[in-house]
Amino acid sequence: MQKEELLDIVKQLQKYQCEMQTIEVKAAYTGCPTKLYDSLSSFSNQDGGGVIIFGVDEIKGFEVVGVYDSQDLIHHVSEQCKQMQPAVRPLFTVCDLDGKVVVSAEIPGVDIADRPVYYKGTGRLKGSFIRVGAADEPMSDYEIYSYDAYYRRIRDDIRIAENAVISQMNIVKIDKYLSAVKENKPNLSQLNDKEILELTGIVKDAVPTLTGVMCFSKYPQAVFPQLCLTAVVVPGTEMGQTGTGGERFLANKRIEGTIEQMLEEAMLFVKRNMNVKTIIDEDGKRDDKYEYPLKAVREAILNALMHRDYSIHTEGTPVRIIMYHDRMEIINGGGLYGKLTIDELGKVHADTRNQTLTHILEILKLAENRYSGIPTIRLEMKAANLPVPKFENRRGTFIVILENGRETSDNAFVKSGDIKEDLLKFCKTPRMRKEIVGFVGLTQYYAMKTLAMPLVEEGKLRMTIPDKPRSRNQKYVTVE
Numbered sequence: 001m002q003k004e005e006l007l008d009i010v011k012q013l014q015k016y017q018c019e020m021q022t023i024e025v026k027a028a029y030t031g032c033p034t035k036l037y038d039s040l041s042s043f044s045n046q047d048g049g050g051v052i053i054f055g056v057d058e059i060k061g062f063e064v065v066g067v068y069d070s071q072d073l074i075h076h077v078s079e080q081c082k083q084m085q086p087a088v089r090p091l092f093t094v095c096d097l098d099g100k101v102v103v104s105a106e107i108p109g110v111d112i113a114d115r116p117v118y119y120k121g122t123g124r125l126k127g128s129f130i131r132v133g134a135a136d137e138p139m140s141d142y143e144i145y146s147y148d149a150y151y152r153r154i155r156d157d158i159r160i161a162e163n164a165v166i167s168q169m170n171i172v173k174i175d176k177y178l179s180a181v182k183e184n185k186p187n188l189s190q191l192n193d194k195e196i197l198e199l200t201g202i203v204k205d206a207v208p209t210l211t212g213v214m215c216f217s218k219y220p221q222a223v224f225p226q227l228c229l230t231a232v233v234v235p236g237t238e239m240g241q242t243g244t245g246g247e248r249f250l251a252n253k254r255i256e257g258t259i260e261q262m263l264e265e266a267m268l269f270v271k272r273n274m275n276v277k278t279i280i281d282e283d284g285k286r287d288d289k290y291e292y293p294l295k296a297v298r299e300a301i302l303n304a305l306m307h308r309d310y311s312i313h314t315e316g317t318p319v320r321i322i323m324y325h326d327r328m329e330i331i332n333g334g335g336l337y338g339k340l341t342i343d344e345l346g347k348v349h350a351d352t353r354n355q356t357l358t359h360i361l362e363i364l365k366l367a368e369n370r371y372s373g374i375p376t377i378r379l380e381m382k383a384a385n386l387p388v389p390k391f392e393n394r395r396g397t398f399i400v401i402l403e404n405g406r407e408t409s410d411n412a413f414v415k416s417g418d419i420k421e422d423l424l425k426f427c428k429t430p431r432m433r434k435e436i437v438g439f440v441g442l443t444q445y446y447a448m449k450t451l452a453m454p455l456v457e458e459g460k461l462r463m464t465i466p467d468k469p470r471s472r473n474q475k476y477v478t479v480e
Helices: 003-016 037-044 070-082 141-151 171-184 193-199 210-216 259-272 294-307 355-363 373-383 408-416 419-426 433-440 444-457
Strands: 023-026 050-054 091-097 100-107 129-132 135-138 229-233 251-255 276-280 286-290 319-323 327-333 390-394 397-403 461-463 475-478
Touching (some): 003 023, 037 070, 037 129, 050 070, 070 091, 070 100, 171 193, 171 355, 210 355, 229 259, 251 259, 259 319, 294 319, 294 327, 294 355, 294 373, 373 397, 419 444, 433 444, 444 461
Parallel strands (some): 023 050
Antiparallel strands (some): 050 100, 091 100, 129 135, 276 286, 327 397, 390 397, 461 475
């Protein structure tokens, strides 16, 4: 590291008065810190590594205080690095800042096959750390397992479902699957059904696998209760905000069944709870424009069900859909698999976590397995003139965020708590149902049944066509 780079880092620390994701400081003006293991582990276990700067005191506002002895410091830090498994190989730089000696130790991020890097003195389970903001936090059992699962190629999607039995399987669906296999895979077409089911991972030793249960069971949740999907609509932009009646959710549903059934039910839930604009062209042709492009939503939900982690560490966590006022989030257990990074999503052919499950969904024509999901989401959002989708990888979860592009003023309206008063002001000009729904920014059911119609009953709103309450030309206007 050049002196200019180190000086820039110190200036940033002094400006923001905090350590960073890749920067740690130690005063070290009276001696070498004796416990660097947490930082050595966390920096080694993240892409890009990190830098430990000795001779800067956080307590004194990140003042440059200098180190006690640069040569001795480097020796003792190197000794601690040797206590890591695998050993850490830092790059040291010594330079003068403000007349005081500062030492930086650049800790390289190791290849995923060598993670987690941990302190040998406490062992792998207690000595592995991960960087979260400016803190070094112990890795969870699942985070450690996720590395094992990748480089040992653990196949959780074909693990035996111990409580499942063949009699619980849907014979009609299995017969349909077998027909598709025999038609498209000549090398399997001459085998008997039992052999095909074994070879394609549906059963193992005559017992259904997890994939077999999730694709063909009559009721998968009898074996895996939490391998389901939960969907909610939140009346605001943050979890915990409530509607005018104190309700936390405008809609709340637990979705069960096979992966195919959950995908279908989830799409119905989303369509039912998002706004729709009806556009009539010059020829009188009707076109319904959904708040979010349906193809993008389907790909996001399918990816969550198909690529989630199915290990015992996450089988108690369902896939979640949360519809906020300004965005939709699809969350699944299990972060990115293998060496894939957020920046590489949709650009490289990534390793597949659930190879058997993905292959079966391809045979069932639910998925293409051509790495087209993320590009499709991006293209559909762009075509709908909506913000670029966001993807986040957070400590054991992967999140897709689709924003609907609503203005900040709309968000403030939802938070105000005076929705009815604002609606009365809005309706001083006669408004149609779809205008009210768009203004409120919530579902049609909530906007009309919970807000508009009660105001009509109270005499504060009136219909412009009272004798035909369901007329498509019906408007609502405030009673002055």
